[in-house]
Amino acid sequence: MTSGDVKQLVWGAILLALAACVPLVANGYWMSIALTIAMFTVLSTSWALFSGPTHYISLATAAFFGVGGFLVGTGMSDYNTDYWTMVVIASLAGTVLAFLVGLATLRLSGVYFVIFTLGLAEMIRTLVSWIQNNFTGSRGLYVLTDLGEADIYIHLVLVAALVYLAGWWIARSRLGFAMRIIGNDEMVARHVGINTAFSKVILFTFSGFVASLVGALIAPRYTYIEPNGVFSPELSFIVVIMALLGGTGRLWGPIVGVIPFALLQEYINANYSNYSTLVLGIAFLVIVYFLPHGVLGRLEETWAKRRRSTW
Amino acid sequence: MDIIITGLLLGGTYALIAFGLNLQYGVARIMNLANGEMIVLGALAAFWIFVADAISPILTMLIVAPLSFFGNWLIYRFLLRPLVRRAKNQGQLEVDSILATFGMAFALVGIMVSIHGEYYTYSYLAEPFEILGETFALNRIVAFCFAVLIGAALWLWLYFTRTGMAVRAVSVSTEASGLVGINVPQLSAIAFALGGAVTTMGGTLISTFITLDASVGVVFTMKALIIIIMGGVGDIRGAIVAALILGLVETAVARLIDPGLTLAAAYAIFVLILLFRPQGLFGRKPS
Amino acid sequence: MVETSLVLAVQNVTKRFGGLVAVNNLSFDVSRNEVMGIIGPNGSGKTTMMNLISGALALNEGTISLNGRYISRLSSHEINRRGIARTFQLVRILPSLTLLENAMAGMVFGHQRLWGEQARHEASKLLERVGLGGQQSVPATALTYIDQKRLELARALAAKPEVLLLDEWLAGLNPTELQEGIDLIHSLRDEGITIILVEHVMDAIRSLCDRCLVMAAGAKIAEGRPQEVLSDPEVIKVYLGEDI
Ligand SMILES: Nc1ncnc2c1ncn2[C@@H]1O[C@H](COP(=O)(O)OP(=O)(O)OP(=O)(O)O)[C@@H](O)[C@H]1O
Ligand SMILES: [Mg+2]
Numbered sequence: 131m132t133s134g135d136v137k138q139l140v141w142g143a144i145l146l147a148l149a150a151c152v153p154l155v156a157n158g159y160w161m162s163i164a165l166t167i168a169m170f171t172v173l174s175t176s177w178a179l180f181s182g183p184t185h186y187i188s189l190a191t192a193a194f195f196g197v198g199g200f201l202v203g204t205g206m207s208d209y210n211t212d213y214w215t216m217v218v219i220a221s222l223a224g225t226v227l228a229f230l231v232g233l234a235t236l237r238l239s240g241v242y243f244v245i246f247t248l249g250l251a252e253m254i255r256t257l258v259s260w261i262q263n264n265f266t267g268s269r270g271l272y273v274l275t276d277l278g279e280a281d282i283y284i285h286l287v288l289v290a291a292l293v294y295l296a297g298w299w300i301a302r303s304r305l306g307f308a309m310r311i312i313g314n315d316e317m318v319a320r321h322v323g324i325n326t327a328f329s330k331v332i333l334f335t336f337s338g339f340v341a342s343l344v345g346a347l348i349a350p351r352y353t354y355i356e357p358n359g360v361f362s363p364e365l366s367f368i369v370v371i372m373a374l375l376g377g378t379g380r381l382w383g384p385i386v387g388v389i390p391f392a393l394l395q396e397y398i399n400a401n402y403s404n405y406s407t408l409v410l411g412i413a414f415l416v417i418v419y420f421l422p423h424g425v426l427g428r429l430e431e432t433w434a435k436r437r438r439s440t441w
Numbered sequence: 442m443d444i445i446i447t448g449l450l451l452g453g454t455y456a457l458i459a460f461g462l463n464l465q466y467g468v469a470r471i472m473n474l475a476n477g478e479m480i481v482l483g484a485l486a487a488f489w490i491f492v493a494d495a496i497s498p499i500l501t502m503l504i505v506a507p508l509s510f511f512g513n514w515l516i517y518r519f520l521l522r523p524l525v526r527r528a529k530n531q532g533q534l535e536v537d538s539i540l541a542t543f544g545m546a547f548a549l550v551g552i553m554v555s556i557h558g559e560y561y562t563y564s565y566l567a568e569p570f571e572i573l574g575e576t577f578a579l580n581r582i583v584a585f586c587f588a589v590l591i592g593a594a595l596w597l598w599l600y601f602t603r604t605g606m607a608v609r610a611v612s613v614s615t616e617a618s619g620l621v622g623i624n625v626p627q628l629s630a631i632a633f634a635l636g637g638a639v640t641t642m643g644g645t646l647i648s649t650f651i652t653l654d655a656s657v658g659v660v661f662t663m664k665a666l667i668i669i670i671m672g673g674v675g676d677i678r679g680a681i682v683a684a685l686i687l688g689l690v691e692t693a694v695a696r697l698i699d700p701g702l703t704l705a706a707a708y709a710i711f712v713l714i715l716l717f718r719p720q721g722l723f724g725r726k727p728s
Numbered sequence: 729m730v731e732t733s734l735v736l737a738v739q740n741v742t743k744r745f746g747g748l749v750a751v752n753n754l755s756f757d758v759s760r761n762e763v764m765g766i767i768g769p770n771g772s773g774k775t776t777m778m779n780l781i782s783g784a785l786a787l788n789e790g791t792i793s794l795n796g797r798y799i800s801r802l803s804s805h806e807i808n809r810r811g812i813a814r815t816f817q818l819v820r821i822l823p824s825l826t827l828l829e830n831a832m833a834g835m836v837f838g839h840q841r842l843w844g845e846q847a848r849h850e851a852s853k854l855l856e857r858v859g860l861g862g863q864q865s866v867p868a869t870a871l872t873y874i875d876q877k878r879l880e881l882a883r884a885l886a887a888k889p890e891v892l893l894l895d896e897w898l899a900g901l902n903p904t905e906l907q908e909g910i911d912l913i914h915s916l917r918d919e920g921i922t923i924i925l926v927e928h929v930m931d932a933i934r935s936l937c938d939r940c941l942v943m944a945a946g947a948k949i950a951e952g953r954p955q956e957v958l959s960d961p962e963v964i965k966v967y968l969g970e971d972i
Contacts, residue, residue: 185536240535241472253708260701311833314822323808323838408551414544
């Protein structure tokens with residue numbers, strides 16, 4: 131470890147500690163926004179760990195997130211299981227699912243992968259709704275805990291710490307180097323001895339684990355879990371937009387997109403809720419045509435140019 | 442029997458939609474994920490004009506086709522062509538076009554929601570019609586017949602005209618076509634526009650017997666993709682068979698199990714195909 | 729020639745692309761420390777043969793073994809770990825990585841698994857050796873085509889391979905560069921690396937190869953010492969019009 135590496139760790143720890151202090155100053159409205167931001171920060175950052183280097187656009191976030199939330203709901207309502215037990219079970223189930231999906235989709239790339247992951251969430255959603263409507267009766271899924279938004283927020287900050295630490299470690303490990311090579315040229319990656327399938331599955335599984343953990347941890351916020359809500363494909367798209375908007379080139383890139391986009395969405399939903407879909411569309415177009423490397427990539431380019439010109 | 446005929450009738454329209462997407466992907470090499478929204482646009486137009494002036498959807502179809510052609514041509518020329526040019530490799534173009542067409546899809550949904558946020562409910566030719574002693578809705582049969590007509594016209598165009606031949610050449614090899622003097626960018630634009638127009642017409646036809654709404658496009662995009670992948674990219678015969686299979690399976694699942702599971706069934710087919718025959722039903726194993 | 733031990737054995741290998749038989753029932757052996765050339769007209773299946781050895785393509789029939797162990801069912805990363813490294817006919821560098829990282833890529837995961845300071849040190853020595861010294865942190869895209877080829881060689885050598893596959897690595901070099909390249913390959917051979925090279929440059933074949941194999945339409949039409957093979961009437965017929 132170089133001194134630069136340590137410095138990054140220290141800075142990261144300080145910032146996370148500051149983030150953990152938000153509940154001390156934020157009131158109900160801002161607490162709720164902070165919670166949303168924390169949730170998307172974790173989701174987009176872990177999404178970018180896999181999709182950043184490989185350029186595989188995964189839309190499976192909603193599938194794993196939904197599995198997390200749904201299992202906590204069923205476990206608590208239908209089987210009277212304790213919340214924390216269900217959090218563990220749900221995130222394990224999400225991890226196993228992510229591992230299997232990862233194995234199955236290895237050979238797919240580009241649009242095939244996109245559609246596979248999008249369809250996965252949709253299929254699980256329709257299946258779960260169907261099972262619920264036909265077999266488990268109309269009893270709703272309640273997640274009743276004494277956790278407030280501030281508590282949930284703290285849980286998510288802890289998960290964020292875990293994700294950032296993992297990202298920091300990966301960037302310095304052989305795994306991270308392997309992912310960069312895979313992102314450049316998968317054929318070369320295989321020919322320098324990288325088990326590309328293994329590396330991709332590991333990272334995909336990790337991001338699936340994080341998404342299902344987040345789904346489980348955030349469940350108490352909604353109290354009432356509806357499959358159509360937790361498996362909503364919109365979540366996957368928002369995660370993609372936020373991560374790409376910030377930039378996936380660096381570990382802290384996604385949060386640069388998460389904060390402004392979450393605030394924008396909050397504003398739009400409050401004032402022009404009919405236009406929320408249009409905003410998603412425009413966001414995608416802005417990213418492709420104006421910010422192909424995200425806000426961060428754009429800033430880095432400008433800095434590099436300025437440095438050259440002042441030379 | 443009833444299921445089989447209804448399934449085949451549905452499959453016919455699906456085949457037309459997949460034909461449109463196949464044309465776009467095969468020639469312009471862009472997987473248009475806003476394809477489903479073109480369908481919904483066709484449906485919206487039919488609904489709107491029918492409700493306002495009681496004009497037959499069939500007539501509407503003839504009006505929207507050129508509009509959609511022009512609109513898609515503009516999209517290709519001004520939004521997609523720049524991506525083709527800036528892409529350093531096929532992978533980058535793929536990612537860019539996925540994101541861009543998703544963006545268009547969402548933007549179109551947003552616009553359509555603000556035009557009409559509810560279901561596009563209208564009733565056209567909802568009369569019984571008897572085949573082999575069983576009754577079917579006349580609108581399904583009319584839609585099927587028009588789908589076949591349009592498909593046949595397209596096929597004739599592809600196989601018996603100069604432009605059609607050039608289009609097929611580009612779909613086989615972009616580079617080689619460029620070398621023999623085919624104007625690849627122009628043909629790609631035409632194919633993209635034509636594919637979009639066909640898809641929109643398919644949407645108008647579908648709206649006569651299925652009630653759509655603004656947000657349902659993505660489901661049709663998935664169906665069209667499933668058909669293309671199942672049939673094998675660029676394989677028209679395969680796509681027709683795949684579309685009929687999808688129509689049959691969906692109808693069977695809806696009738697025998699639960700209408701809520703049609704999407705899950707379509708997707709299950711897709712997963713099986715991807716896992717076991719990624720080259721399509723009739724395709725050779727890729728090397 | 730002294731009897732040497734067998735390193736790579738290709739036996740009755742066939743590869744089909746649909747109806748096209750790109751490699752047709754081909755067999756040959758390569759001994760330790762030998763330089764084996766593969767020549768043949770365009771499209772005769774040379775690159776395909778290299779792809780079969782490196783695991784980039786799966787063969788339809790036959791076997792390939794390295795040091796007596798079958799490798800023909802292994803995937804390319806496993807084959808690389810067993811000690812076979814290669815360059816590509818159409819250069820494949822890692823564009824968003826620096827030169828040092830490009831060279832390191834070859835040694836971190838494969839045959840020799842170095843990491844950290846040691847890997848950086850070894851990689852910079854290799855860059856020096858292929859003539860790219862002092863440019864470690866330059867992005868790989870800044871290189872000329874020829875330098876990209878050097879970089880690819882550095883990456884392949886980084887694996888400390890037992891067998892090195894070079895697919896037209898000398899193509900496109902000017903006479904001075906060609907001589908340097910030939911000297912470099914000579915020195916690799918002196919270090920004990922077994923080399924299989926595909927070439928159209930006949931001077932290189934003559935001065936480098938112990939033996940060479942001539943392919944036409946996927947099949948072997950001659951095999952032996954370069955001088956003998958290149959004067960074989962059938963080989964001349966295949967190459968008619970080409971400069972040998
Ligand atoms: N991936 C592939 N799919 C289909 N056909 C292929 C593939 N790779 C090679 N071929 C075909 O196999 C034949 C042999 O090609 P190969 O690249 O091995 O020739 P080569 O001897 O290396 O030629 P050159 O001297 O031009 O490099 C050619 O007809 C080529 O078109
Ligand atoms: Mg070759």
